[in-house]
Amino acid sequence: MFSISVNDTGIIVLTGRFDASQVDSAREVFSSLDASAVVDFRDLDYISSAGLGILLATQQRLKKGGKAIKLVNMNRMVRDVFKIARFDLIFEIE
Amino acid sequence: MRRQFEKNIRSLEAVFSFLRTFAEEERLDARASYVLDLAVEEFFTNIVKYGQGTGSGVLLEAVRSGRTVTVRLEEQTPVPFDVTRATQNQFDVPFAERRPGGLGIHIAKELLDGLTYDYVDGTSRITLTTHLER
Numbered sequence: 001m002f003s004i005s006v007n008d009t010g011i012i013v014l015t016g017r018f019d020a021s022q023v024d025s026a027r028e029v030f031s032s033l034d035a036s037a038v039v040d041f042r043d044l045d046y047i048s049s050a051g052l053g054i055l056l057a058t059q060q061r062l063k064k065g066g067k068a069i070k071l072v073n074m075n076r077m078v079r080d081v082f083k084i085a086r087f088d089l090i091f092e093i094e
Numbered sequence: 095m096r097r098q099f100e101k102n103i104r105s106l107e108a109v110f111s112f113l114r115t116f117a118e119e120e121r122l123d124a125r126a127s128y129v130l131d132l133a134v135e136e137f138f139t140n141i142v143k144y145g146q147g148t149g150s151g152v153l154l155e156a157v158r159s160g161r162t163v164t165v166r167l168e169e170q171t172p173v174p175f176d177v178t179r180a181t182q183n184q185f186d187v188p189f190a191e192r193r194p195g196g197l198g199i200h201i202a203k204e205l206l207d208g209l210t211y212d213y214v215d216g217t218s219r220i221t222l223t224t225h226l227e228r
Contacts, residue, residue: 020139021106046128048135049198077128084204085197 004029012069015043018051026051030058035067042073052085059090070094095119096155101142101169105152109138112154113165120158123227129205130156130165133222136198137167140177147171147218161226166219174213177220178203 002022003015006029018026039055055069062068070092074082082088095116099105110131117127134154141152149170156165177199203209208223 017110019106019110019135021103046131048132049201050135050139052197077125080205081132081201084201 002026010037012037012039013043014039014041017046018044019046019048020050023050023054026054030054033058033062033069034065036062036069038070038072040073041071041075041078044078045075047078047081049085052081052087056087056090068092095157096153098151098153099138100151101145101147103139103142105142106135106138109134109154113156116156120163122158122163126163126224126226129224130163130222132198133202133206133209133224134165134167136202137177137220137222140199141167141169144175145169145171145218146173146175163224163226165222167222168220169218170216171218172216174218176211176213178209178211 001016002018002025004026005013005015007013012029012033014026055071059069068091071082072094074093079088079093082091082093095112097112099109099112113127113131113134116122117130122130138152141147145152147169151169153168154165155168156163158164202222205224206222207225208221210221212219212221
């Protein structure tokens with residue numbers, strides 16, 4: 001199960017497992033993003049390249065306008081995946 | 095454990111359920127379970143997108159032997175394609191030009207302890223291996 005929501009402070013919250021079958025709902029939220037934002041990974045258990053692709057496309061689009069997304073609260077395995085993909089050089093990860 | 099899955103992205107949920115059952119039965123640690131989920135997802139979706147198989151699906155077989163876990167993905171196909179030789183060489187390109195294509199296979203290769211491909215009598219077989227921490 002995967003869910004994506006925006007909480008009342010504007011933080012994008014990812015929950016569950018972000019796999020290739022879940023890209024549509026995530027793309028809907030991220031494609032409408034037009035300002036810098038924080039994405040909270042605290043309750044995200046799993047991400048694969050499908051999820052990374054959505055985040056990469058969002059970051060590339062936002063950076064053109066001088067904006068960016070920041071990623072926070074990743075678990076160890078998710079952080080490892082970002083490092084292997086060298087996405088730690090593309091995103092601010094806290 | 096072995097099971098046949100329809101070659102469709104909608105099968106992913108059932109694929110993960112199969113792997114979850116295997117992980118529980120074999121008491122795999124969290125890291126091994128994550129690695130297998132990710133690697134199987136990346137290769138399964140690769141087969142769904144690019145496979146030229148003539149059969150109806152993809153056969154998954156998962157086996158534990160001591161501290162080693164092996165998962166095989168098999169597809170009947172007239173066209174062999176050694177996905178283990180696919181390269182991901184985007185790290186030197188500028189950020190704005192990076193594309194996600196090939197990234198999943200690269201991540202899977204880095205996380206796995208072993209990855210082989212063979213093609214025999216019309217069967218394409220990808221074998222993934224990971225070692226348990228304990």
